[in-house]
Amino acid sequence: MSDDRLAALRREQPDDHACGPADAPLVVVYGDATCPRCQQAARLLREPPRPVRLVWRHLVLRVRGPRPRALAGALEAAGREGRFWALLDRLLAEPGRTEDPDLWRIAGELGLDVDAFDGARRDAAATARIERDLADGLALGAAATPAILTPAGVDHGVPDAAWVAALHAG
């Protein structure tokens, strides 16, 4: 992968799933929505003690079985309807209820067309996006989930309030 591409990946990209103030410090999470430490990180960064600009990209590892891909696909499908973060928040709130019937129920509750959602989460575009994110994450130095990219480099821990404070100080 070219240095230009790596440098671009360290910044927010136009098609990123991003939230938070645009002028806040950037935090890019390469995550798996089934991974408890990713969930813990995302819960904190969704309601951080100080503002952050949060970007989520997928790090779906094949050996973890079908569910990481299923949730990443669901997030992509929701994202096309502007409901990425709404769905992620629901997955974080009920991490034990993320089987397919749960996803259909949540999609309905979020006002999504459930049939369209169910098709979109499995389609080629979702697959391509998830595979691209994995390749990007590996090239950036991911070695675990979550792999959290900040200006200081890649961090594999779970952020806490002190971590966010250090990010602002940095």
Added chain:
Amino acid sequence: MAIIAPGTPVPEITLKREDGSDFTQEDLRGRTTVLVFYPFAFSPVCTDQLQVYEELLGELAQQDAVMYAVSTDASFSQIAFREKLGVSIEQLSDFEPKGAASKALGAYFEPAGMTNRALVVVAPDGVVAWSHLAASPGELPGADKVREGLAAVPAA
């Protein structure tokens, strides 16, 4: 303890393969080898690291390279760990005498009596092509480090 330097032939070492047979420096010859030293089977962070590296095995095969994971755990623990992870990376045990091979390669963490987190890439001639020792056992070498190591192997 300094990690073994590039250009150094791998000294005499003996590790145990999963089938109980010996794995020595002679088994490093003939193709590129990536040795991944990790502290403990079943520690959460080691779990993630090998699952991420599993994604690289296709690339390794294209370069006629093979990856092994090394720790001081006994083979039975390593096999159970590998099966739990769902990974195919063969495990090499440095159990008895404890850590002897890891010490010979500079990949042992004396303060905790465990393998340090290190990567050693050995060229097909048995000479170290590249090595990396994490600043601390909690620091994970990313997939990019494995690729950096493979890129350092001299062309055949």
